[in-house]
Structures are given as C-alpha cells and as structure tokens.
Amino acid sequence: MRLSPDCIKRLCARRGVSLQAFLESAGVSRTAYYSLIRKNSILPRSVQAMAGMLGVAPSSILYEEPPVAGRAQAQIQEAAGVLALNPRATFENVWHTLVLLDEPPIERLRRSLLRGRTHHLH
Amino acid sequence: MAAPTIFTEAEQAFLRELRLRRVEFMIVGLAAAALQGTPAVTQDIDLWFKDLGDRRIHEALARVGGIYVPPTATTPPMFAGKNVALFDIVLTMHGLRDFGRELRNTRVVRIGRTTVRVLSLERIIVSKKAANREKDRLILPVLEDALATLKTTRRK
Numbered sequence: 411m412r413l414s415p416d417c418i419k420r421l422c423a424r425r426g427v428s429l430q431a432f433l434e435s436a437g438v439s440r441t442a443y444y445s446l447i448r449k450n451s452i453l454p455r456s457v458q459a460m461a462g463m464l465g466v467a468p469s470s471i472l473y474e475e476p477p478v479a480g481r482a483q484a485q486i487q488e489a490a491g492v493l494a495l496n497p498r499a500t501f502e503n504v505w506h507t508l509v510l511l512d513e514p515p516i517e518r519l520r521r522s523l524l525r526g527r528t529h530h531l532h
Numbered sequence: 533m534a535a536p537t538i539f540t541e542a543e544q545a546f547l548r549e550l551r552l553r554r555v556e557f558m559i560v561g562l563a564a565a566a567l568q569g570t571p572a573v574t575q576d577i578d579l580w581f582k583d584l585g586d587r588r589i590h591e592a593l594a595r596v597g598g599i600y601v602p603p604t605a606t607t608p609p610m611f612a613g614k615n616v617a618l619f620d621i622v623l624t625m626h627g628l629r630d631f632g633r634e635l636r637n638t639r640v641v642r643i644g645r646t647t648v649r650v651l652s653l654e655r656i657i658v659s660k661k662a663a664n665r666e667k668d669r670l671i672l673p674v675l676e677d678a679l680a681t682l683k684t685t686r687r688k
Contacts, residue, residue, distance in 0.1 A: 503677030
C-alpha cells in the first residue's frame with residue numbers, strides 16, 4: 411500500500427490549506443513526507459510478509475476501528491435484537507452487558523470492584 | 533493508559549501462584565458474574581476451594597505476603613495481607629452440588645497473565661435463587677438479563 415500524494419493534495423485543497431501548512435500542523439517534516447511517498451509500501455514488512463504467506467493483499471488483513479459513535483449505534487441495535495427475543499429483559503441491563511463485553515474480563519472485574527468499593531465508602 | 537488502582541498486578545499475583553501450584557479453586561459470586569460481562573458491583577472476589585486445608589494455598593499466600601486466618605467461633609476463615617485483601621473464602625454455595633461436580637459448570641477466563649476457572653452465569657443464578665437474601669433477589673434480574681444477552685449474542 412502506497413501513500414497517495416494526489417489524494418493528499420486534493421484533500422488539502424478541499425480544506426483550503428497548502429501542503430506545507432498541512433504538513434506543519436500534522437507534525438510531519440517535508441523530508442519525511444517525500445520519503446513516504448517514494449516508498450513502494452508504507453506498511454511494516456511484517457504485515458506484508460503475513461499477507462504474502464496468506465496469498466492476499468495486505469488490505470485484506472487490515473481493518474479500521476469503528477468510530478465510537480458507530481460502535482454505540484451498533485450496540486443499540488444489538489440491544490434491540492436481544493430485547494426482541496427477551497422481552498422481559500430491561501434495556502439498561504442488556505446495554506451495560508454489551509458495553510462490558512467489549513472489554514477484556516479483567517477490566518469488567520475492575521469496574522465492578524471499583525464501583526463496589528466506591529459505593530461502600532459513601 | 534493509567535495504571536489500574538484496583539486489582540493490580542500485585543493482587544493478581546495470588547491467583548497466578550494458586551494456578552502455578554495447581555490448587556483446585558474457582559471464582560464464584562458476583563466477581564464471577566462481572567468477569568462474564570454482568571454489570572454488577574462487588575466488593576470482593578469470592579474463591580471456592582476444593583480443599584481449604586491444601587498446603588499449597590498457604591504456599592501461594594506466603595509468596596504474595598498473605599496469611600490464612602483460621603475461623604473462630606464468631607469469624608469465618610479469611611485471608612489477611614495487602615495483596616489478598618480483595619479475596620474472600622467461600623465455604624458453601626447455596627443450591628449447588630459439591631465442588632467436583634460444579635467444576636464442570638465453569639469457564640476458563642483469562643485474567644491478566646493467568647487463567648482461572650469461573651462459575652458459569654447459569655449456576656451463579658441458581659445459587660443466588662437458593663440463597664434468597666434480599667441482596668440476591670435484587671441482583672437476580674441483572675444476572676438473568678446478562679445471561680439472556682450472552683445467549684442471544686453468543687458472546688463471551
């Protein structure tokens with residue numbers, strides 16, 4: 411995967427900033443920028459190697475974290491699905507369970523203990 | 533990420549030491565429910581041991597600077613020491629079968645650098661129903677909704 415200078419120039423123009431101003435605000439030196447656009451691939455060699463071993467394009471094994479709002483929307487839909495099949499369940503319990511299931515077990519336990527201990531102190 | 537202020541590495545060490553010594557135990561109660569995604573609050577981590585007289589428990593305690601406090605006429609058996617203060621000893625689980633049989637109703641859950649057996653949400657619900665204290669009755673809807681969520685979404 412390569413960095414597209416055309417795409418960057420187009421987006422800069424759309425935002426009304428020069429390439430130089432854009433690089434400065436992004437904290438990227440001109441040297442680093444021109445070095446990046448000359449590279450055949452900006453991905454780490456390890457990623458390319460894994461993709462090569464699997465016989466797929468590197469983009470096939472990459473994914474983008476959904477933005478927070480998108481994740482929340484997905485959880486609301488998931489909660490609605492659970493409630494449709496379990497009408498006696500409450501949205502609050504289902505929602506909080508789904509949120510906790512996104513965390514590793516140790517973080518779920520920490521939240522539980524933290525709230526339990528805070529509640530105990532008051 | 534900021535360092536956790538509760539259930540720190542030092543507190544997890546006791547579980548690791550128990551596992552290293554192959555002590556047979558499981559996490560039960562609301563800590564077990566929380567590990568499986570239940571939005572419940574708890575103050576302690578309840579541990580159910582197959583044999584509380586197992587010397588390896590004392591060895592694990594010694595490794596993390598804890599001690600075993602035997603029961604008296606008025607107090608239950610306890611662990612004492614900064615790194616084990618979060619852990620409570622459970623002697624009986626209302627409504628459940630013996631330790632060996634309930635071991636089949638556990639899930640292996642990763643906690644930090646170790647894995648532990650955790651009583652399933654289904655069996656936690658059975659024990660809470662059997663105990664039937666006011667606090668058990670209050671938490672039951674939350675446990676049941678969490679179980680419904682896990683079953684419907686097939687998430688862990």
